[in-house]
Amino acid sequence: MSAIIRPGRSSSTRALTCTVERRPTARGSAVTPTSAAPTLCERGSSMAREKRDEALLSALGAEHAEWRPLLALVDAALHEMERAVWAESVPAREHSTAAGEPLLSGATIRIAPRPVHRWAHRAMTIAGAGALAGGKLDPMALFEAAVAGDPDLLDGLARAAGDDRGVLKVVGPIVAMPMLHACRQAWTPLVSAAWAEGYCPICGGWPTLAEARGLDGQRRLRCGRCGGDWRTEWLRCPFCGERDHEHLGSLMPEGSARRTVDVCERCRHYVKSVATLAPIRPEDVVLQDLAMLVLDVVALERGYRRPAAKGRPVEVIATPSRLRALLRLRRWATGTKP
Ligand SMILES: [Zn+2]
Ligand SMILES: [Zn+2]
Numbered sequence: 156m157s158a159i160i161r162p163g164r165s166s167s168t169r170a171l172t173c174t175v176e177r178r179p180t181a182r183g184s185a186v187t188p189t190s191a192a193p194t195l196c197e198r199g200s201s202m203a204r205e206k207r208d209e210a211l212l213s214a215l216g217a218e219h220a221e222w223r224p225l226l227a228l229v230d231a232a233l234h235e236m237e238r239a240v241w242a243e244s245v246p247a248r249e250h251s252t253a254a255g256e257p258l259l260s261g262a263t264i265r266i267a268p269r270p271v272h273r274w275a276h277r278a279m280t281i282a283g284a285g286a287l288a289g290g291k292l293d294p295m296a297l298f299e300a301a302v303a304g305d306p307d308l309l310d311g312l313a314r315a316a317g318d319d320r321g322v323l324k325v326v327g328p329i330v331a332m333p334m335l336h337a338c339r340q341a342w343t344p345l346v347s348a349a350w351a352e353g354y355c356p357i358c359g360g361w362p363t364l365a366e367a368r369g370l371d372g373q374r375r376l377r378c379g380r381c382g383g384d385w386r387t388e389w390l391r392c393p394f395c396g397e398r399d400h401e402h403l404g405s406l407m408p409e410g411s412a413r414r415t416v417d418v419c420e421r422c423r424h425y426v427k428s429v430a431t432l433a434p435i436r437p438e439d440v441v442l443q444d445l446a447m448l449v450l451d452v453v454a455l456e457r458g459y460r461r462p463a464a465k466g467r468p469v470e471v472i473a474t475p476s477r478l479r480a481l482l483r484l485r486r487w488a489t490g491t492k493p
């Protein structure tokens with residue numbers, strides 16, 4: 156079965172011939188990355204990492220001028236992650252993920268208000284909504300709703316702040332990134348190897364991407380919110396758990412064997428999949444998601460969707476920590492970078 160998809164004017168969303176195939180039970184062969192947009196795979200020094208981030212950011216910005224405001228936000232978040240305050244504010248977790256509960260669930264984050272206010276204000280300013288941040292919007296409430304990934308809370312904040320352009324929907328996930336990535340870095344050792352849910356074991360988000368990784372084509376799911384990385388089976392829909400191969404398929408744009416869209420006929424959801432030799436760096440999952448936009452067009456035109464709600468709702472409390480604020484003041488006084 157094949158179809159011609161004509162998904163719009165963007166240079167990377169040119170007409171595609173697309174075939175639909177049943178999902179194989181496994182993928183064996185290694186695929187060498189050949190795309191113009193680099194797949195960033197290896198850990199390296201901070202400088203090398205920045206260069207690669209910038210290469211991908213500028214490749215995306217050159218190809219999609221309309222994304223530049225969003226890319227500027229992602230760029231700011233990547234720099235913000237380097238600050239120590241986020242790692243210092245990761246709550247201790249003792250429970251493992253054995254019961255299918257993400258580690259973020261029920262977390263109380265004690266954090267000094269000042270860095271939260273500074274970062275939220277900066278992100279809102281980059282998004283051209285600095286006035287909102289200086290108005291009725293409570294940065295701590297935004298931070299809490301964004302880290303939890305709660306769309307209802309974000310909607311309520313948007314209404315209260317008079318955000319009629321949907322700015323918080325875009326800025327919220329970016330505001331949450333530094334905290335969520337710090338949680339992922341701290342909590343990854345606590346994730347059970349037997350984690351079998353479709354949602355992220357760290358933050359409860361649905362997978363942003365799937366990877367067919369390494370020489371044996373192991374299937375891994377990746378979270379764009381926190382960079383999470385967990386194993387799954389080839390024949391299983393991450394969203395509804397469907398295992399019947401008759402209901403699972405892959406859309407394969409011609410000439411793009413290493414990038415496909417995995418679809419489920421039962422729930423009509425999809426996840427984009429990319430063949431990689433090594434893991435995509437956690438910080439780059441969100442950029443790789445953008446780099447594969449053409450596949451979203453292919454899926455949407457065929458009536459598949461990403462799930463609207465979060466994989467596993469979690470409750471998060473962000474509470475101002477006066478003690479941390481004091482400690483940070485002392486660090487400033489002694490010249491340590493906050
Ligand atoms: Zn996650
Ligand atoms: Zn499904």
